[in-house]
Amino acid sequence: AQSVAQPEDQVNVAEGNPLTVKCTYSVSGNPYLFWYVQYPNRGLQFLLKYITGDNLVKGSYGFEAEFNKSQTSFHLKKPSALVSDSALYFCAGRVTTDSWGKLQFGAGTQVVVTP
Amino acid sequence: DGGITQSPKYLFRKEGQNVTLSCEQNLNHDAMYWYRQDPGQGLRLIYYSQIVNDFQKGDIAEGYSVSREKKESFPLTVTSAQKNPTAFYLCASSGWTEAFFGQGTRLTVV
Numbered sequence: 001a002q003s004v005a006q007p008e009d010q011v012n013v014a015e016g017n018p019l020t021v022k023c024t025y026s027v028s029g030n031p032y033l034f035w036y037v038q039y040p041n042r043g044l045q046f047l048l049k050y051i052t053g054d055n056l057v058k059g060s061y062g063f064e065a066e067f068n069k070s071q072t073s074f075h076l077k078k079p080s081a082l083v084s085d086s087a088l089y090f091c092a093g094r095v096t097t098d099s100w101g102k103l104q105f106g107a108g109t110q111v112v113v114t115p
Numbered sequence: 116d117g118g119i120t121q122s123p124k125y126l127f128r129k130e131g132q133n134v135t136l137s138c139e140q141n142l143n144h145d146a147m148y149w150y151r152q153d154p155g156q157g158l159r160l161i162y163y164s165q166i167v168n169d170f171q172k173g174d175i176a177e178g179y180s181v182s183r184e185k186k187e188s189f190p191l192t193v194t195s196a197q198k199n200p201t202a203f204y205l206c207a208s209s210g211w212t213e214a215f216f217g218q219g220t221r222l223t224v225v
Binding site for chain 1: 146156157158163165205207209211212213214215216217219221
């Protein structure tokens with residue numbers, strides 16, 4: 001079965017330190033992968049996506065993610081976290097060979113950045 | 116965000132009532148989705164549609180119904196059969212390489 005997993009319920013980091021939010025995927029074909037951020041009582045905002053090409057993808061608000069096919073991972077990173085990065089982050093994926101192309105979401109990771 | 120509009124932002128339902136949440140997109144996306152989110156929780160798929168006049172049940176479809184008469188619109192009806200409807204509801208649409216969400220509707224039973 002196709003799936004996306006976020007192994008950490010919460011990540012705590014001090015402001016100014018590097019931030020990493022983990023995501024792994026399990027698909028039978030080549031994946032399209034996405035990261036979203038959700039602030040309280042808001043919809044999900046698109047951060048970045050991997051479709052093809054460079055394994056390092058740059059997105060909004062200084063975030064980037066690295067696609068690693070051998071480790072089936074797509075971890076979200078930011079070199080220096082801000083308090084305003086505190087939010088709920090979701091990884092999502094779909095299979096390029098799936099005619100339905102239904103999005104699969106991870107369970108979400110709460111990021112807490114302390115001053 | 117990204118051309119998807121959900122309305123209303125807040126909705127109150129009395130016991131035994133059906134209510135309908137609106138979702139409209141102008142992105143020309145084929146696929147549309149409805150998710151439910153409970154406090155501190157992830158997303159649970161209610162229904163999705165890949166094409167007009169066709170839709171599929173997600174993981175928690177009981178007590179909900181949808182229609183897809185137009186490509187742009189995917190309304191969700193929360194029926195009286197849904198015993199615990201208080202939640203945050205999110206609509207999304209997607210093409211092959213992109214997916215965007217609406218701002219959500221918070222439904223409360225009063």
